[in-house]
Amino acid sequence: MSDPINLKLAVLIDADNAQASIVEGLLAEIAKYGTAHAKRIYGDWTLPNLGSWKDTLLRHSIQPMQQFRYTKGKNATDGAMMIDAMDLLYSRNFDGFCIVSSDSDFTRLASRLRESGMTVYGFGEQKTPEPFVAACDKFVYTEVLREDAGGDATTRKSGKELKRDPKLVTLLRNAVDSAADDTGWAGLGMVGTAIAKRSPEFDSRNYGYAKLSGLLKAMQLFDLEERPVGRGPNKALYVRDQKTAAGA
Template structure:
C-alpha cells in the first residue's frame, strides 16, 4: 500500500553532495510524498555548481542565503527558520533533513515533539546526537551506491559480522524482545524493534539489501519461512541458535 504521508524535504547544500540526489528522492518516496523540496546555500558560490545542474531536473527549489560573515553558517539558520514555519502550517506528516551537521539536532527533536516523523540523511561522519534525534537516519553512502556501482558497499562476511559486537547484540536483543515462548520471532517486529533502538540501522550499511539476508549471513540465527494462517502468504521467522 502506497504511503500517503506528506513530507517536507530540506537540503543543506553545504553539507550534502549532488551525487546522492537520485538515490535520495527514491528513498524518500518509500516514506511518503515530497510535497516541498527546498535546498539552501549561497548560490553565488562556485562550490555549489554541481547542485545547480540537478535542481531543475528534480524540481528542487533553491533558497538563497548569503554568507554574511565568515565562520557563521547562515544556511543552517535559514533552514531552521523555514522548517519551523512549515511545521506550524500543520500540512505535513514528516520532515526529511539532509545534512551531516549536528546543528540540526535540536530542530529534529523539536519536530518530533510535535508528533511528526523526522528522517535524517547524512554521511557516516554525522555526529551521533543528530542521528539519535531522528526517527530514521540513512547514510548517504548507501544512496550514492544506489546510483553508482563503483561506490557499492562491500558485503561483509560472516566472520566480519560476528566481530561486530554492537550489531550482534542489537540483533539478539531485538529477536529476544519480539519472540514468543519458543524463541521464534517474526522478522517484521524484529525490524521494528531495531528501528526504535537504533535510528541509523540499515542492512545496506553492511552490504545486504534486506534484514533477513543480514540475519542469515551472521549464521547465528535459525531462519524459517512459515505460512501465515490459512493464506498462501509466507513470512520469515528467526530464532537465536543459543535458545534452548
C-alpha cells in the same frame, strides 16, 4: 497516525553538507517512507562550489532557497533551514520531515520536530555526529544512496566479520528477543521495528546486504523460517536466536 506510505514529507537539504550525486538515491529512499510534498535546498547559490547542484535541481524539481553568507565563517544556511522547518511545522500540512545534512547543528531541530509529533528522517554521511543521528526516528547514511545512484558498492562483510562486531550482535539479539513469542520466534517485520527503536542509524546496506534477512542469514546466529500467511500464496519470514533454540 497516517499510513507510512501516505505520509506527507517536507524535504530540507543543506547544500553545504550534501552532494548532488546522492539525489536520485535520496528521493528513491524517501519514497519508501512517504511522498515529498515540499523539496527545498538551502545555500548561497552565488558561489561556484554549488554549481554541481543546478542541473540536478531542475531535473528533480527541488526548490533552491537563496541564503547569503553575511559573515565569513558563519553558516547562515542552517538558520534559514531551521526557520523554514518551523514555518512548515506550524502550517500543519506535513506528517514528517527529511533533514539532509551531516551537521550536528540540526540536532535540536530534529528533537523539536519529534516533540511536536513529527516523524523525522535524517540523511547524512557516516561522519555525522551521534547526537544528530540519535535525534531522528530513522537515519540513513548517504554512502548507500550513492551506490543506488551508480557509485561503488559497499564491501559485503562476511559472517565471521559480522560476528566479531559485538555491538551489532547485541543489537540484533536484543531485538529478536524483545519481539519473540513464547517459542522464541519473531516476525521479521517486528524485529526490524525493534531495531529501529534502539538504533535509528541501523541499515543492513551499511554491511553490504540489501535486506535484513540476508544479514541475519549470513551471521549464522539465527534460524530463519518462511511461514504461509493465511490461505494465500504469500509467506512471511520469522527469525529465532539459535541460543534460544539451544536452551529450549
